[in-house]
Amino acid sequence: MIRPLTAKRLASVSGLLAALLVLVILVSLKLGAVPVSMVDLATNLGRIVIGQADHLPSEQSLIIREIRLPRILLGVIVGAALSVAGAGFQALLRNPLADPYVLGVSSGAALGAIISLVAAPRVPVAMPIAAFAGALATITAVYFLGRRGGELDSHTLLLAGIISASFLSAVIMFLMTTLSGGELRGIAFWLMGDLTSTRTPLDAGWLFLLLVLAVGAIYTTAADLNLLLTGEQEAMHLGVDVSRVKLVVYVSASLLTGLAVSISGAIGYVGLIVPHVMRLLFGSDHRMLIPASALGGAIAIVIADTLARTLVAPTELPVGAMTAMAGAPMFIYLLRRRFG
Amino acid sequence: MSTPPGASAVTSGAASAVKLASGPRLLVEQASYAYAADADEAPLFTLEATSLRANRGELAAILGPNASGKSTLLKLISGVLKPLSGRVQLDGVEVSTLDPRTRAQRIALVQQESQLLFPIRVWEYVLQGRHPYGRPMRFETESDFEIAQEALEQVKALHLRERWLHQVSGGEKQRVILARALAQQPLLLLLDEPTLHLDIGAQVDLLRELRRLASDRGYTIVVVTHELNLAAQFSDHVMLMHRGKCLRVGAAPDVYQRELLEQVFGAALDVESGAGGRPRVIART
Numbered sequence: 001m002i003r004p005l006t007a008k009r010l011a012s013v014s015g016l017l018a019a020l021l022v023l024v025i026l027v028s029l030k031l032g033a034v035p036v037s038m039v040d041l042a043t044n045l046g047r048i049v050i051g052q053a054d055h056l057p058s059e060q061s062l063i064i065r066e067i068r069l070p071r072i073l074l075g076v077i078v079g080a081a082l083s084v085a086g087a088g089f090q091a092l093l094r095n096p097l098a099d100p101y102v103l104g105v106s107s108g109a110a111l112g113a114i115i116s117l118v119a120a121p122r123v124p125v126a127m128p129i130a131a132f133a134g135a136l137a138t139i140t141a142v143y144f145l146g147r148r149g150g151e152l153d154s155h156t157l158l159l160a161g162i163i164s165a166s167f168l169s170a171v172i173m174f175l176m177t178t179l180s181g182g183e184l185r186g187i188a189f190w191l192m193g194d195l196t197s198t199r200t201p202l203d204a205g206w207l208f209l210l211l212v213l214a215v216g217a218i219y220t221t222a223a224d225l226n227l228l229l230t231g232e233q234e235a236m237h238l239g240v241d242v243s244r245v246k247l248v249v250y251v252s253a254s255l256l257t258g259l260a261v262s263i264s265g266a267i268g269y270v271g272l273i274v275p276h277v278m279r280l281l282f283g284s285d286h287r288m289l290i291p292a293s294a295l296g297g298a299i300a301i302v303i304a305d306t307l308a309r310t311l312v313a314p315t316e317l318p319v320g321a322m323t324a325m326a327g328a329p330m331f332i333y334l335l336r337r338r339f340g
Numbered sequence: 341m342s343t344p345p346g347a348s349a350v351t352s353g354a355a356s357a358v359k360l361a362s363g364p365r366l367l368v369e370q371a372s373y374a375y376a377a378d379a380d381e382a383p384l385f386t387l388e389a390t391s392l393r394a395n396r397g398e399l400a401a402i403l404g405p406n407a408s409g410k411s412t413l414l415k416l417i418s419g420v421l422k423p424l425s426g427r428v429q430l431d432g433v434e435v436s437t438l439d440p441r442t443r444a445q446r447i448a449l450v451q452q453e454s455q456l457l458f459p460i461r462v463w464e465y466v467l468q469g470r471h472p473y474g475r476p477m478r479f480e481t482e483s484d485f486e487i488a489q490e491a492l493e494q495v496k497a498l499h500l501r502e503r504w505l506h507q508v509s510g511g512e513k514q515r516v517i518l519a520r521a522l523a524q525q526p527l528l529l530l531l532d533e534p535t536l537h538l539d540i541g542a543q544v545d546l547l548r549e550l551r552r553l554a555s556d557r558g559y560t561i562v563v564v565t566h567e568l569n570l571a572a573q574f575s576d577h578v579m580l581m582h583r584g585k586c587l588r589v590g591a592a593p594d595v596y597q598r599e600l601l602e603q604v605f606g607a608a609l610d611v612e613s614g615a616g617g618r619p620r621v622i623a624r625t
Contacts, residue, residue: 004467004479004480004485005479005480006479007479094457095457096457096458219477220476220477221476222476222477223471223474223476223478224471224476226468227468227471229456229457229458230456230457230468233420233451234451236420236440237418237420237444237447237448237449237451238444238468238469238471238472238524239440239441239442239443239444239445239471239472240440240471241439241440241441242440279458284458284459284460285464287477287479
């Protein structure tokens, strides 16, 4: 049956995913080391909605408002950013295995962030900028290392990404030795992908704005990305301004990776798994895939982080460990199903 | 089989109609190109000054052994490469100066292999041909669907539209790729060795189809091919290339000279006169 992508279908799928995201957020707010009753949850959310402050905040409302909700919202930003970056890299590099983590872009962003922490610890704004610069420099290097005879080679590209990631990690380890013990533990945890960090570089509102701008920029190239999947030459013959699209997507995807890494460190596999699942569910048209990946990535991270803080409560796992544990086997399953 | 000048004005705006009356639809005049590994070094491959012209409704075939410059010439005609000297014009406009969108509305290229990263349905693939007419953030319109449907009908592949592209046969896939090019509603249709992976039946079908599209629909078609006999049978102009040089261009009987073909292809050949005076090449035993 011909099911063309229409604005209506896009809206209904996005609406469905958005509703699912809200549901997941509510469940995540309720779950945790300290139990929160439905009444408390409803009261607190009601107060937030009408903008009324608590006169005498209870322990539970503090947990909901000051601990769980900000962390969930950061998770939403990180998940959306990484998934859209992954979808963008996959289309541009014509490689279904590309994602910010596998390509070493996350490590590049992490190195940038750590350099800013070492060099300018008192300038919080420097961190996301440095992370963005690190991401952009890494994808540029990996792109050129991944070429053979003037053509992008998918295996060489992945190897270039993995080697770059391990090299960058070594540099990160070296820089970390200059930090003191307390900082070191925080950064080691952050590197594994962690949402508990209290040193959010920017106000959540600004982070959200950057997310929307970068995702929006990639969305303007969505129809072009569909054609880039068939190769740059073919896309060009179908009227795609290939160099413009590449510039927009590389810069925006690097910005998204830098954004995510400066919030939560290097969380792996989200950018790989989420676009794949969305493709299987809703098809590979990027006009659908990009918004679906943004929402799906947010859902995935909120679920992963909820599990990370409840599975072994009151101890917490880094969310990056959760995504890797769930993501790696799932990826292999998807790969086998596709080619089996 | 030449169309009277000015006939093509039907499809174009009044401004270009003036130019059309005085020139062919496709004009390649003394166009040359050179590939170099380094700007300072001697070029690795040179395409010497080459000329070709084709009117509305005409089919031209570019022939030659491997590395004779056929594909380079096709790239010049498609506007991907800019000639070092000479002119490559479509309706009087230099093709390399067109922006990608406009170029894709006027020139469609069918390449040897269309690679797929993720599975795609036949109708989705054909609809990609409407991309040069779309705008960012916009979905295909009803008329885009109609045009894609008509393109599939033209190549007799409408029954394939629900199928996955990677699951159709080689001949069917070639038709679908052609349908995507037709959905671009181009003036000029370029095909790079379209018969490469086809059996002889599918090859004849394809060439007959192209001949019909040129004659009935007014497309100007340029085909790069190895198939000497099919080219002789179906084309209006034949260009014979060898080592970056155009040796001869003209009607098939003028180009298909035994000594010339033997020299170019390095084999003992005979040229017979077939039906309608069209030459036929056979290997001498």
